[in-house]
Amino acid sequence: MKKIAKILLPLALCFVLLAGCGQKVEWADPEDYQDHPYQDLSLGELADPERIVLAKNGREKSVFEKGSDEYEHLTTMIRSLIDTELDRNEQIEELGRKLDQTMLYMKLDEGTYLIYEYPADSYAPVYFSISDYPDDLLVCLASADPRYEAGPHAFIGVREVRDYLNSL
Numbered sequence: 001m002k003k004i005a006k007i008l009l010p011l012a013l014c015f016v017l018l019a020g021c022g023q024k025v026e027w028a029d030p031e032d033y034q035d036h037p038y039q040d041l042s043l044g045e046l047a048d049p050e051r052i053v054l055a056k057n058g059r060e061k062s063v064f065e066k067g068s069d070e071y072e073h074l075t076t077m078i079r080s081l082i083d084t085e086l087d088r089n090e091q092i093e094e095l096g097r098k099l100d101q102t103m104l105y106m107k108l109d110e111g112t113y114l115i116y117e118y119p120a121d122s123y124a125p126v127y128f129s130i131s132d133y134p135d136d137l138l139v140c141l142a143s144a145d146p147r148y149e150a151g152p153h154a155f156i157g158v159r160e161v162r163d164y165l166n167s168l
Helices: 002-019 038-042 069-091 159-167
Strands: 051-056 059-065 112-117 126-130 137-141 153-156
Touching: 051 069, 059 069, 069 153, 069 159, 112 159, 126 159
Parallel strands: none
Antiparallel strands: 051 059, 051 112, 112 126, 126 137, 137 153
16 A cells, blocks of 8 residues: 555656646736727737747646747738738738638637737737637637737648647
């Protein structure tokens, strides 16, 4: 019995420690911010963030600081996706240079998110949900606060983003 306890106790302790790894990620309170990026985002003009956070199932997994190679690569890929979607909407759906809204319900504690974080006196964060299904969809939620009427935007063809994040 003592031998089993000597083995199980350290294992249980490891599981408890691993379960707590990564800072918990929560929706930002828009009241803490001067501006809201929804209008800029809708027009396809998204400012580069202070840092990018990769969150999985409500926990912070990685942080990409401004100036790092990973940060530059991610912002370039997302900017390209936004430009592609703007072109598609302008040519096919006659929306002009604007992103269409796609209404979806997202939970920050489920799934994978890229979070564009800005200084508190600037923009509220912008959340990009990276869906496992369908295979090539990234959804951007500009705010969790419905008062801002910031519906999500869907971007097609993001397998490259997912593959890049999986390679890190």
